[in-house]
Amino acid sequence: MRTLRLMGIGGALAYRALFNWTTPAMYTGTLLAGPTFQLLFFAYLGRQLQVADDRFFIVGNAVLAASTACVFGGTMAVANERRYGTLGHVLLSPRSRTVVFWGRVLPYAGNGLLIAAFTLLMGVLLLGLRIPVTALPGLALALAAGSLACGFFGLALGALGLRFRDVWVVSNVSAALLLLLTGVNVPRDGLPDWMITVGQLLPITHAAEAARLLAAGRGLEAAAPALGRELLVGAGYAVLAALLLKVFEAESRRRASLETL
Amino acid sequence: MRTLRTLLIGTLLRAKHLSRSPFEVALALVIPLVQATLAVYLFRAGDEPHRLLEAAVGAGLMGVWASVLTGSGGAIQHQRFEGTLEIIMLTPRHPVLVVLPLTAATAVTGCYALVATLLWGRIVYGIPIDLAHPLAFGAATLACIAGLGMFGLLLASTFVLMRNANALANPLDYPIWLLSGMLVPISVLPAWTAPIAAVLPTTWGARALREATVGGPVWPSIGICLALGTVCLVLGAVLLKSFERRARAAATLALA
Numbered sequence: 001m002r003t004l005r006l007m008g009i010g011g012a013l014a015y016r017a018l019f020n021w022t023t024p025a026m027y028t029g030t031l032l033a034g035p036t037f038q039l040l041f042f043a044y045l046g047r048q049l050q051v052a053d054d055r056f057f058i059v060g061n062a063v064l065a066a067s068t069a070c071v072f073g074g075t076m077a078v079a080n081e082r083r084y085g086t087l088g089h090v091l092l093s094p095r096s097r098t099v100v101f102w103g104r105v106l107p108y109a110g111n112g113l114l115i116a117a118f119t120l121l122m123g124v125l126l127l128g129l130r131i132p133v134t135a136l137p138g139l140a141l142a143l144a145a146g147s148l149a150c151g152f153f154g155l156a157l158g159a160l161g162l163r164f165r166d167v168w169v170v171s172n173v174s175a176a177l178l179l180l181l182t183g184v185n186v187p188r189d190g191l192p193d194w195m196i197t198v199g200q201l202l203p204i205t206h207a208a209e210a211a212r213l214l215a216a217g218r219g220l221e222a223a224a225p226a227l228g229r230e231l232l233v234g235a236g237y238a239v240l241a242a243l244l245l246k247v248f249e250a251e252s253r254r255r256a257s258l259e260t261l
Numbered sequence: 262m263r264t265l266r267t268l269l270i271g272t273l274l275r276a277k278h279l280s281r282s283p284f285e286v287a288l289a290l291v292i293p294l295v296q297a298t299l300a301v302y303l304f305r306a307g308d309e310p311h312r313l314l315e316a317a318v319g320a321g322l323m324g325v326w327a328s329v330l331t332g333s334g335g336a337i338q339h340q341r342f343e344g345t346l347e348i349i350m351l352t353p354r355h356p357v358l359v360v361l362p363l364t365a366a367t368a369v370t371g372c373y374a375l376v377a378t379l380l381w382g383r384i385v386y387g388i389p390i391d392l393a394h395p396l397a398f399g400a401a402t403l404a405c406i407a408g409l410g411m412f413g414l415l416l417a418s419t420f421v422l423m424r425n426a427n428a429l430a431n432p433l434d435y436p437i438w439l440l441s442g443m444l445v446p447i448s449v450l451p452a453w454t455a456p457i458a459a460v461l462p463t464t465w466g467a468r469a470l471r472e473a474t475v476g477g478p479v480w481p482s483i484g485i486c487l488a489l490g491t492v493c494l495v496l497g498a499v500l501l502k503s504f505e506r507r508a509r510a511a512a513t514l515a516l517a
Contacts, residue, residue: 029428037435044439048449049307169287176295186299190306 006095007103015107018080019073031115035065036122042185043127052187058123059215060184063208065119066112066147067178070203073108074154075171077101078245079161087162091249098242101159105151105238112147113140131215138214138223145227146207149234153203156241162248177202184208203237206230267354271362276370279332285370293324293374297381300444301388314390317382318474319444322467324374325409326443327434332367333413334430336360337420347515356505357414357498364413368406375402397480398473404483405470408462408490415493418501441467462489 016022021030039061046057078101081087093100117140123129131139157174161167179185181199188196188205199205210226213219279285300316337360340346349359382388392398416430439445440454441463447455458464465486472479508514 023428025428026431030431033432034435037432037439041435041439041445044449045303045445048445049303049309051303051306166284166287169284172288173291173295176292180295180299180302186302187306190302 003099006099007106010100011103011106014077014104018076020076031069032118035115035119039119039123054127054129055215058127058129059211060208062116062120062123063143063146063211064184064204066116067150067175067204069115070108070112070147070150071154071171071175074105074151075158075167077104077155078158079167082161097245101155101245102238105155109147109151112150113144116143116147132217135214135217138220139211142207142211142214142227145230146204149203149230152234152237152241156237156244159241159244159248162252178204182208203233264358267358268362272366272369275363275366279366279370289328289370289373293321293377294381296320296323297378301386313388315471315474317378317388318470321375321378322443322470323438325368325371325405326437326463328367328371329364329409329413330430330433333364333416334420336363336417341515350505350514356501360417360501361414364417365410367413368410372406392474393476394473394479401469401473401479401483404486405466408466408486411490411494412462415497418497418504437463443467462486462493465489
């Protein structure tokens with residue numbers, strides 16, 4: 001119970017304190033308008049090139065919409081502690097840092113889910129996508145799985161912030177690579193094998209696949225394997241983040257570089 | 262002559278400043294290549310390999326705009342963070358001569374994106390760089406730098422009053438890419454977007470580059486790009502002066 005409390009309340013407090021985009025203007029501009037424009041761009045490009053139908057781009061970009069909040073949020077959860085000079089206080093805590101930092105992913109994942117749902121709604125309203133009502137619970141599950149996996153991916157990137165000074169380069173480049181490698185905007189059979197392999201190990205890839213199956217009315221049974229793979233990828237990044245945080249924390253204590261910017 | 266010198270030295274200084282930031286350099290190096298790769302695979306998947314050069318040029322121009330947008334959004338805010346905004350606004354020259362180099366430098370450095378995407382396409386994907394009008398392509402590139410730099414000034418001028426200019430700048434990448442026809446032809450967009458596209462210097466810059474690449478009347482597009490850029494420059498200068506006065510009166514110039 002205490003662990004759950006630490007994850008819940010600790011995560012919410014950290015979200016409020018460290019997430020720079022919580023102001024209404026930043027939130028609306030960066031997290032709601034940005035992904036909507038991205039969706040429109042790729043949907044119109046797809047229409048012109050006739051690569052795939054609107055559903056492919058709308059659903060794919062809706063799932064990807066969570067990545068901005070989750071990847072950068074996860075990075076902010078660690079890097080901003082350092083920037084604001086509070087990282088030492090967190091690492092001095094007698095509680096498990098793994099639990100503390102895993103807890104921080106939850107609000108970002110919730111936020112990512114909200115943004116993904118909003119972007120999907122925009123796709124429905126602006127481009128006339130039709131989704132079977134029965135698919136909605138499954139879609140919510142797929143968006144949630146994608147957001148959670150992305151949050152842990154962001155946390156793993158944020159952990160690099162304990163070792164490298166400019167972790168924002170890593171998160172910006174990673175966010176751009178998600179656009180290319182997850183098959184959200186290019187059908188994966190058109191990508192080279194190595195890109196497909198890398199994509200399998202990234203968040204969003206399997207969630208987008210599951211969401212597309214669900215939006216096409218294929219049912220939860222058809223989407224379940226992809227959903228399972230997405231959760232597995234998320235769990236993998238959760239473990240990787242915990243390991244990296246532990247290793248880099250020990251190293252930064254040893255090198256006295258904990259708060260070096 | 263003094264004005265030109267101020268602009269040139271200011272642009273050079275800002276470009277040097279940007280080159281000292283590992284963050285700016287790394288993003289400027291990598292992101293255009295990712296966009297070019299995405300464009301190449303999309304155009305291949307769409308069975309339009311004959312348009313790959315056009316796609317590479319479009320992706321490069323997207324990179325130039327991304328650089329200008331980030332630079333314009335950050336121009337004022339960065340000076341605020343560094344505590345130098347008040348100092349540069351106190352210079353005896355018109356504020357536009359101080360702020361224009363900040364945005365022009367991002368257009369100049371952003372041109373790397375154009376060169377990089379063309380070379381990336383040639384080396385990695387074997388896309389031949391057969392430009393229909395090579396000379397006009399050079400002229401169109403220069404017009405794009407000038408036009409986008411002046412458009413950037415107009416954006417930056419509105420950011421003097423805003424604490425979170427990024428909030429406005431962040432989502433403006435895709436709409437301008439879309440409306441300007443950098444990858445998606447304007448003809449596939451809803452009709453109501455046409456008047457908006459027509460008044461953007463980016464639309465005419467993109468058209469000039471495309472016409473220089475695949476053939477077409479390049480020079481009228483260059484002329485319109487520069488004319489619209491000049492309108493942005495005049496508007497930006499007026500707004501900058503007015504917003505600067507308001508910020509001085511409200512004592513909010515340095516507040517981040």
